[in-house]
Amino acid sequence: MFKKGSEVRSSSSVLTLDLESGNNVTSINGKFDLDKDKLESQVITNLVDNVSTTTLSDDEQPEKLLPSEYNSIWQKIYYEYLIVDKSTIGVPFVQSFMYNHDLKPVEEARRTWSWYNYAYFWLAECFNINTWEVAATGLQLGLNWWQCWITIWIGYTFVAIFVSLSSRVGAAYHVSFPISARASFGIFFSLWPIINRVVMAVIWYSVQSWICVEPISLMLKSIFGNDLEERIPNHFGQKNATTYEYMCFFIFWVVSFPFLLVPPHKIKHLFTVKAILVPFGAFGFMIWALKKTNGNIELGSLNDISPKGSAFSWAFIRGIISCIANFSTLVVNAPDFSRFGDTPNASLYSQLIAIPVLFSITSLIGIIVTSAGYTLYGVNYWSPVDVLQRFLETSYTSGTRAGVFLISFVFAVAQLGTNISANSLSCGTDMSALLPKFINIRRGSVFCAFMALCICPWNLLASSSKFTSALGAYAIFLSSIAGVIASDYFVVRRGYIKLTHLYSKQKGSYYMYGNRFGINWRALVAYFCGVAPNLPGFIGDVGAPKVTVSENAMKLYYLSYWIGYMFSFIAYTLLCYFFPVEGSPVKNILRDKGWFQRWQNVEDFELTWLENSKKNDLTDDQSTIHDHSDEKIFY
């Protein structure tokens, strides 16, 4: 039916016939298929929504795909189970570490997220215990409820702007954060920002799971009795956790596990379910708390501190920065999600509006519940679940038990949704760039979950508020990464990315930056320019009270995210001005005008990449943006 060497391009896959053995061997979206009949029927199916059939000359063919018979069990294990994307077999070894199915630009069939899916995604993101705790930061610093609420509006408006900026490259070129980071940091130096993000995702996954011990515990206590914890003997042998707590943690971990296996373009349904449940839980909790206080809540400062003058200004600024720092992780890897958008602006407007609005509403509920808890019990609770716990302790009636159970259930679903969207999925996507030959999103997500068990979050959270503020403090590193990437995309490259070069380590790839280490030294220097001013304050904050640093260093650090982002952005722009990079469509990045972003067609990208992989030198492939037209798309 098909000639040797014939190649069928479809909208979502590349199908190839094995030339040597006579068997049909195909790689369909990165998976093997040796079955002749199946292949042919797949070919026919693909031809229905077909694009074109082309014949490639022998030397254009991808190298041998797969031995039709394995010589040993090890070979079978290697080819069948270890390698995640069979289309990389036969590609030169190092080059095969540039690409896999999860890393490639997302083709149309998987671009399934509409604008409302992004709104649901952020609704899923915003409602979790940690967000309520962050909302309480201002209250802990002595702001009253409305001052605190203003900081939240401002803080999350900044988050929305930063997220939208980071999202653009994913939305236009359908690539994830680790791939887009290759453009600015260089093909191999991009591993540094990726590792940063992966580490944060693992720690957050673990911490969010441990935070969920409380809602799970409350669900169990509302069924089995308030004294359940005492009835379960403690044999755990750890200072900061008990057997009972570990059991709750493990229940959450096990329930979360199946969700790690769902591919990102389908996980949107989990966010939809969470988006439906969350308003009931949040408003139900708030109304219940207000009812208990008969509508009277403490609206002033909830502690003895009432900052005035400059102390007030700094408390206000710290409130704003705590919101930005909390989501500095998601700012960096926003393209991991925007790449699934079904239109160029699917993620843009909904994120810009949804983030400040949804976070502010959620945080207001958190503030009201905290204030109600203060009115009822005289304690400024950091976590809303502590207030719920007090409800159960003070009135173990069937009504209270049912209410606590349901609200805790919503909190548990909320933690699950956040953990998948912000942490496991991010870890999986970003890990797939560390070892693309062997790790895909699913494996990376599972790795994240197992690592979360190993790092014993109960020890990390022994001083809870301190630790979550340390996690936020990590923003100084992430802000410098985001600043470099933003300058590279918006100022230096003016929205122009040459996709094939992002997946190539050969000489001539723009993003190897003319050296075999694939490192852009400008990004390295700019990154340090962003981190350095914040470093003393960071050490002072995390090391307190043992380590003290000057007040000015601390003040600079209170501006951490802005400082990191702006300094690295400006430094990178200036360095690229004085030492221009290749692949920019303009000669003078500060003076020339022009915006060159494209909504990229990537349907047959796999084939193009395979062809490119055989070249030793890409210098001839350095087409300029002026060669572009909408009809003729260059990768």
Ligand SMILES: O=c1cc[nH]c(=O)[nH]1
């Ligand atoms: O779970 C979370 C919360 C905030 N930021 C993250 O990266 N993860």
